[in-house]
Amino acid sequence: MKKRQIIIIVSAIAIVLVGYGGCSLLAGQKKAPERKAAEKVVRLVKGITIKNDTLTSRTPLNGKLIVREKVEIFPEVTGKLIGGTHPFKVGQSYKKGEVLLAMDGKEANLNLQAQRSAFINQIAQVLPDIKIDYADAYDTWKQYMENQSPTRALDPLPASPSDPLERFLSGRNIYQQFYNVKSLEERQTKFTVIAPFDGVVSMGNAYNGTLLRAGQKVGEFIRNDSYELEAAVPAEDAVRISVGDQVNMHLKGDSKTFEGRIIRIAGNVDPMSQRVSIYALMDSDDLKEGLYMEGQIAVDEVSDAVYVNRNILIDDHHVYVIENDQLMKRSVEVIDLQGDEALIKGLKDGEVLLNQFIEGAYEGMAVQVEQEEKAS
Numbered sequence: 527m528k529k530r531q532i533i534i535i536v537s538a539i540a541i542v543l544v545g546y547g548g549c550s551l552l553a554g555q556k557k558a559p560e561r562k563a564a565e566k567v568v569r570l571v572k573g574i575t576i577k578n579d580t581l582t583s584r585t586p587l588n589g590k591l592i593v594r595e596k597v598e599i600f601p602e603v604t605g606k607l608i609g610g611t612h613p614f615k616v617g618q619s620y621k622k623g624e625v626l627l628a629m630d631g632k633e634a635n636l637n638l639q640a641q642r643s644a645f646i647n648q649i650a651q652v653l654p655d656i657k658i659d660y661a662d663a664y665d666t667w668k669q670y671m672e673n674q675s676p677t678r679a680l681d682p683l684p685a686s687p688s689d690p691l692e693r694f695l696s697g698r699n700i701y702q703q704f705y706n707v708k709s710l711e712e713r714q715t716k717f718t719v720i721a722p723f724d725g726v727v728s729m730g731n732a733y734n735g736t737l738l739r740a741g742q743k744v745g746e747f748i749r750n751d752s753y754e755l756e757a758a759v760p761a762e763d764a765v766r767i768s769v770g771d772q773v774n775m776h777l778k779g780d781s782k783t784f785e786g787r788i789i790r791i792a793g794n795v796d797p798m799s800q801r802v803s804i805y806a807l808m809d810s811d812d813l814k815e816g817l818y819m820e821g822q823i824a825v826d827e828v829s830d831a832v833y834v835n836r837n838i839l840i841d842d843h844h845v846y847v848i849e850n851d852q853l854m855k856r857s858v859e860v861i862d863l864q865g866d867e868a869l870i871k872g873l874k875d876g877e878v879l880l881n882q883f884i885e886g887a888y889e890g891m892a893v894q895v896e897q898e899e900k901a902s
């Protein structure tokens with residue numbers, strides 16, 4: 527190798543060594559950047575403080591209202607309508623005892639008066655025979671005859687003191703005529719239809735002057751402050767329901783609550799739906815027949831329990847409580863699930879329950895209670 531090449535190689539190596547040494551020296555003099563400690567992330571959450579109590583398990587209930595008392599109006603006699611206490615029209619209210627329909631019964635009433643007069647005359651004809659053969663009964667029958675009038679209802683017949691007198695009066699058709707007159711008096715009352723309870727006309731219209739025929743349906747009259755809720759519950763829930771249990775119902779989309787009580791429970795289970803029909807009494811002027819209602823019925827009492835939001839349940843058997851600003855998993859017993867609520871047991875008074883769903887939550891997760899409420 528030539529001398530010149532050796533010098534070039536040695537010079538290059540020397541330059542490399544000097545450059546590396548200088549870089550190492552400068553690197554040793556430079557301070558390393560300080561590393562920041564990782565920040566601890568704490569999530570703000572909502573919590574509730576547990577306060578156990580004796581609570582009521584509830585069963586959902588929904589159904590349609592049916593009127594409890596309804597009368598279909600069929601006149602038993604034929605006559606021209608002459609009015610009533612109020613015009614007989616749909617929606618018209620009546621008090622108990624007011625006249626729903628009044629028909630013209632003048633002709634029938636005149637016939638009735640004629641029959642009364644004939645009966646009184648018949649008694650007058652037998653009085654002489656009674657005075658001779660049954661003297662002890664004469665004054666009684668004489669006074670009875672004098673107290674009767676063709677324009678008012680007949681009084682009950684005097685009691686017969688002996689069988690012979692009774693047979694004598696029967697032979698003179700006194701009893702037959704008396705009961706004929708009483709039958710006409712009863713028929714005369716049917717020209718007026720009286721409201722049997724406070725209520726309202728739900729069907730039918732009748733105008734003065736209309737000829738109403740016997741057996742013709744004129745309309746319907748209902749009691750408008752008392753209804754039955756007809757509903758069906760699962761057979762497994764029906765065994766926990768008894769007559770007298772309270773129900774709390776509301777109309778769909780309305781928060782107003784109506785209270786009622788169970789009055790009847792069907793004795794059989796529908797084989798197709800496996801449900802049992804129940805009936806609850808609902809008394810209110812604000813309800814109407816045919817309305818659909820939904821709500822709950824109180825069944826069993828549960829001690830040391832609390833209602834919580836259903837969404838916070840983990841696999842239906844666990845919840846998170848907050849201890850020392852960390853999430854801790856707790857096993858609970860779910861007694862009942864109703865809508866957005868769950869009735870649970872297993873938590874202690876004073877424990878703080880996580881009251882919201884957190885995706886990806888885990889035991890030991892750092893949290894801080896942002897909003898705390900009380901649960902009961």
